[in-house]
Amino acid sequence: KPKIVFAPYFKDRHPDHVRASQLVKEALFYSGLSKLQLPGKVGDMEAYRPDKLFYFMQTYTFDPSFIINIDDCFENKMKAIKAFKTQFHNPASSEPETFISRPEFLNFIESRALFYGFKIGKKYGEAFFCEEEIEFDIINFLK
Incomplete structure (x- = not known):
């Protein structure tokens, strides 16, 4: 559950x-x-x-509701994405180029992670959105 x-x-x-x-x-x-x-x-x-x-x-x-520091797992995230080789740029491929098979697409993913990491003072960040309000426990945060 x-x-x-x-x-x-x-x-x-x-x-x-x-x-x-x-x-x-x-x-x-x-x-x-x-x-x-x-x-x-x-x-x-x-x-x-x-x-x-x-x-x-x-x-x-x-506009993110919160951003998570993904410094420790960014490389694994990129490895997981690259595991879907047929979806992304392959210079030897004769198939037509798509939105995600463009050579710069993986750079876009890294650039976005760098941008959101910058916003929280880390190298890489992942942004999330929630339609509801999120409670923040300031007392435990300050301990």
Whole structure:
């Protein structure tokens, strides 16, 4: 039972990403309805809704609700992205260029991480958006 769920930002250039975001939000809503009658084993599950839905940035930017320091995992993030070799720039490929197969696309991802890292005084940062207010525990933060 997760407390937090991450989804693509609900505004994006790719309609699949927009719909995936909508599906996650709708699924979280319905998962918390105790009176919803569903067939089979799904119907036997206890109603549960995570506390927060956080959206991550893809193509379109937003004013972040918060930024996380990703200095320790940025290289792993880039390795994970590059694992999808057929999606990104390949100079030997004869396929037509796409938005994400342009040679500069991976540089864009790093530049954005550098920008958000700069905003929090770190090397790399990852921005997130939440439609709801987020509680901040200042007392424990100051300890």
